[in-house]
Amino acid sequence: MKLYFPVSNLKKIFLNKTLVSLVIFYLPFLIILLVSSWQNQIPVPVLTRDIFASAKVPVYTGFISNLGILTWCCSAVVCLFTFFLIQPTTGTANKIKNCLGGFGLISAWMMLDDFLMLHEKVIPFRLGFPEKGVILITLTWVIFHIIYYRNIIFKRTYFLLLGLAFLFFGSSLIIDQFLEIDDIGYGSNLYFILEDGSKLMGIATWCFYLCRVCYQQIVGFKNLNYPVDHLK
Template sequence: MPELQNNTKNKKARNHPDPSRNNLIIRSWLVVSIACIALLIMALQANLPFPLLSRDVFAIAEIPVYFALFSNLGVLCLCAASAICLFSAAVINHHYKDRTNTSFLLLSGFVTLGLMIDDFFMLHEEVFPSRLGASEESIYLVYITVFVLYLFRSRRAILQTNFILFFVAIGFLGISMLTDRIIEGLPFLSNLLSTEQEFFLEDGLKFLGIIAWLFYFIDTSLTAVHSYISRSAMEG
């Protein structure tokens, strides 16, 4: 009889989904709709043809689809890492109420989202210097400060994970950012490397760092969720 009652409750739950889910869907659609309307208004005010916002950049520029391949793959990997972190944080918070892992994954998801937006829209390379007049040094200083605060806030959670992979990712990304300065500071390197080789070194290290970042958060999120599921199964 208890099993029959539980099955009946489960069927009722499936037939009557949680109203909060419907509210979340409605709010999400509202946010997306408002964002699209805002972009359309901005485009009209700037006399910007809408196809320039809606069409694919490869079609607009009439360039092969493999242009900027590694850059685009890097953005996709950052997007995947951010989505994995945010989804895992939501699962852990909803089912297991663990503040430590939830806050770490949530913060990591937003940090990764910021990296993705910066890389996709070339904020520190083009937008901030040209539109805001900010120097490259001041932009890097702000980014480094935010990242140091993130590390300090998440230090305990990071040390409980496969942190070697985490610091490998940071190492690759950090060296990639400093490649220009390193080459300029070592004249024999600037004479030894061609421009194409410098780009290969800088962008290659950046891509390796992004891949390591993605793998780290896949491993961390999977380990965290799996441990909670196993614990719940043992307790149940």
């Protein structure tokens, strides 16, 4: 029995949009793998193995920190997914879309910052830029974003949730910058709960606020009877 596989079928496979999209999606992962294998500065197992296996620490080490990173990731993914999904038909809807895109980029930066300890270790020690300078630039970025989209945030979203998130973030930042561990007692559980706990609650509130706005935008995009700019 002979099997025929026409060239036209082969073209259909390679020109399939899903396959092309998959190849494009693969590219950054392949680049990371290739660079990791070619470089000689860091042993490859250090980059590929699970951190708990490499460091030989309990699997619950850094659980609160990792939970915060995952929540940042959730915020970034939801915002950026909504940004690419919705197709605004009015100027207001377009501003909301761009506002969500900006929040998605901010969330992605905060995720990478926490995941790689950029403002604490990488940027100060590798690039020589002070930690407080990185924090100041990040704060400036966030404040500028809020001011630029103030009409969207304060008139069309439940902004009190965002304010609550900043209250938690501010508490964590104040404790981190101005309160030393020795003020409460070295190694005190209270110190870490106040600092890291406030930060986690801030990230959770930030994520809830953005997921709420994104959900309402997606609902508005799918249901023509739902006003896209009615977010409260």
